[in-house]
Each structure stands twice: as structure tokens, then as C-alpha cells.
């Protein structure tokens with residue numbers, strides 16, 4: 091990868107010696123390499139992924155600029171690349187800000203308070219001046235509430251022995267449960283002279299935590315429509331669809347990709363690479379149709395569910411016919427032991443526009459928290475009629491897992 095952003099600061103591996111896992115660098119352009127540096131210290135250049143404060147002077151300067159600024163031979167990062175962050179020409183303290191969304195696959199561990207955040211970077215300044223740079227992370231909840239902070243950097247002239255240089259600094263803390271956003275602010279502060287000589291490079295923010303539990307596998311029975319026969323002519327509905335219950339009066343059926351009826355999805359139609367012989371089809375009637383099944387969660391998952399740490403993943407291939415807006419949607423209802431509704435989810439609903447009016451099935455995936463007290467999930471596959479003689483919401487390879 092050009093620029094070596096993934097290896098910035100020497101932190102980039104996925105597996106930790108204690109069996110835990112580490113995220114990739116959550117910061118974008120933490121190495122200041124995403125765009126060209128300024129040709130002059132006072133010429134402000136765009137800094138991708140970071141926002142400069144109004145009237146701010148913080149900038150990115152190439153090591154090649156020289157003139158007393160850090161250069162290729164200045165003590166600093168061994169993976170420094172071409173550019174570094176620089177406080178700017180003038181005497182104004184400044185901030186570069188970047189907001190990071192906590193990756194979905196980490197939310198369960200974050201909320202279980204088993205995640206640490208580790209931040210590192212190279213921070214420095216000019217000779218004996220006390221100008222400096224530091225990175226401050228602010229942990230925010232979904233509603234924007236302040237949950238905690240972590241700072242790294244602010245190297246002093248004493249630490250640099252009054253030499254122009256950048257030193258590696260690392261800090262870490264527990265990641266507060268409930269964190270959804272990290273606001274990363276690179277602060278540069280002025281002490282003396284004619285420029286703000288807080289320098290920084292190779293900024294890294296990673297999360298560390300225990301490995302996620304293995305996923306449950308597909309909880310849906312016959313999610314791929316392969317457990318029974320498919321209709322050959324498209325008109326005669328199949329007698330039953332194993333694992334699924336048709337809504338009363340619903341024309342829902344299963345069709346073969348090798349159907350003799352013209353216009354339906356075939357083996358060569360854009361769709362699942364693991365499509366097998368059959369797919370779900372709303373049926374031959376000008377009405378919407380649905381199928382459902384109720385999945386009971388395994389007892390081994392329940393403690394995790396009730397502590398609010400469990401998450402689900404639902405996916406499938408969903409499609410329709412030419413320019414008709416018939417479509418298929420998999421709806422999930424999370425139910426208590428007494429069938430109380432605790433929450434919902436859905437995936438699919440591919441429209442004619444999504445398909446560019448081409449008969450095809452597109453992959454869709456979603457995920458989210460499983461509500462505490464969930465014991466069962468009702469999965470309903472709806473095929474919604476828009477026009478024509480049949481309900482052309484198609485689906486295949488439906489998948490639901492909880493972990």
C-alpha cells in the first residue's frame with residue numbers, strides 16, 4: 091500500500107500475543123500522505139480527512155522543504171513518507187479535527203467494556219522553542235455525550251534535548267462503554283518565533299480487545315431454497331417449502347433457475363454465485379406474498395443476548411423482474427419467550443432502480459444489536475407486488491446469524 095499508512099507508527103497487526111485482536115488504524119490520513127504538502131509553509135493545502143478550524147493555519151509540509159523544518163534526516167519516524175503535520179506560519183494555536191465512527195464489529199466488545207484504545211504518533215518541535223503538537227481523542231456516545239478523553243504527544247524541548255526532532259509517543263486507556271464516535275483533534279500550540287512549530291506524523295488510533303465469539307452459522311432453515319423441489323413451469327406452485335410457512339392464501343413458491351417459463355432468473359442471470367438449483371419466488375398472482383419461520387436462539391447465546399452484547403448479521407440475494415418494482419425483503423422480528431416484540435430489522439428490498447431495470451438478484455447485508463431478552467427471531471420473506479401477472483420479488487441464499 092503506497093504511503094505505508096497501515097503500518098504507521100509500527101502498529102498494524104491483527105492478532106496480539108495474548109490472543110486478542112487489534113483493529114486497523116481508525117484514522118484516515120494519519121500519515122499526512124493523502125495529498126501533496128505545501129510548497130511554502132504559509133500556503134495552506136487541503137488535508138484530506140481532517141478539517142481545519144475557521145481561519146486556522148495548521149498545514150502539511152514536505153520533509154523536502156528544509157529551511158530548518160524537519161527533513162528526511164531529522165530524528166523522527168522511520169516510515170515518515172513525504173509529509174508531516176505542521177502548526178503553520180504565524181502564532182495561532184490551531185486544531186485539525188477528524189471524526190471516527192467506531193466500527194460495527196467492535197460495538198459488542200466496546201459496550202462490554204473489554205476494549206482498549208491505543209493511540210500513537212511522532213510528535214516534535216523546533217530547537218529550544220516550546221511549540222508543540224498533541225493528539226487528543228474524545229469519546230462520544232450516540233447522543234454526543236462526552237464519555238472520556240485520551241491525549242498523546244506534546245513533546246517538550248527538554249525531551250528533545252532542544253533538538254529539532256519528532257519522538258514516538260504512545261498512550262492507551264479503556265474505551266468507555268457506549269462510545270460510538272471518536273473525535274480526534276491534532277492540536278498545535280505556539281510558544282515563540284514566527285511559526286507554530288508543533289510537528290506530528292504517523293498518527294495511529296487502534297482498538298484492542300478479545301476475539302469475537304464465533305458466529306452461530308446460518309440460523310435459517312432452508313435459506314437457500316434447496317431443501318425441496320422447485321417449480322419448473324413458474325405457474326404451478328410447489329406443494330410446500332420446507333422450513334417455511336406460507337401466509338394464508340399466499341401464492342409464495344420456489345422456482346428453478348432452469349425454469350421453462352421465459353423471463354425468470356436463470357443460471358446465468360446476475361445473482362448469487364452459490365445459487366444452487368432454486369430460488370424463492372412470490373408466485374403467480376397479482377398480489378403480495380410472504381413466507382415465515384421462527385428461529386429459537388441457542389441457550390449458549392442467551393447470557394450474551396441479555397447483557398446486550400449480541401449482534402445479528404442478516405444477508406441474502408434479492409431481486410426482481412426488468413422494470414417492474416416488485417421486490418423481496420427479509421424482515422426480522424426479535425421476540426421474547428412470550429412472543430413480545432422487542433425490535434425489528436430488515437434486509438433486501440432491492441428496487442427496479444437498484445437493478446437498473448435488469449432482471450437480477452443483488453447481495454444485501456445488514457446487522458445490528460439483538461435486543462436483550464430475545465429468545466426467538468421471526469424471519470418473514472415478503473415478495474411485494476407492483477405490476478404484472480406474478481409477484482416478482484426473488485430471493486436466494488438468505489442468511490441470519492447471531493454472535
Ligand SMILES: [Ca+2]
Pocket residue numbers: 121122123169170171172173174291292
Ligand atoms: Ca508522513
Ligand SMILES: [Ca+2]
Pocket residue numbers: 216219221281282283284285286287
Ligand atoms: Ca515557533
Ligand SMILES: [Ca+2]
Pocket residue numbers: 314315316364365366367368369486487
Ligand atoms: Ca438456491
Ligand SMILES: [Ca+2]
Pocket residue numbers: 411414416475476477478479480481482
Ligand atoms: Ca410482477
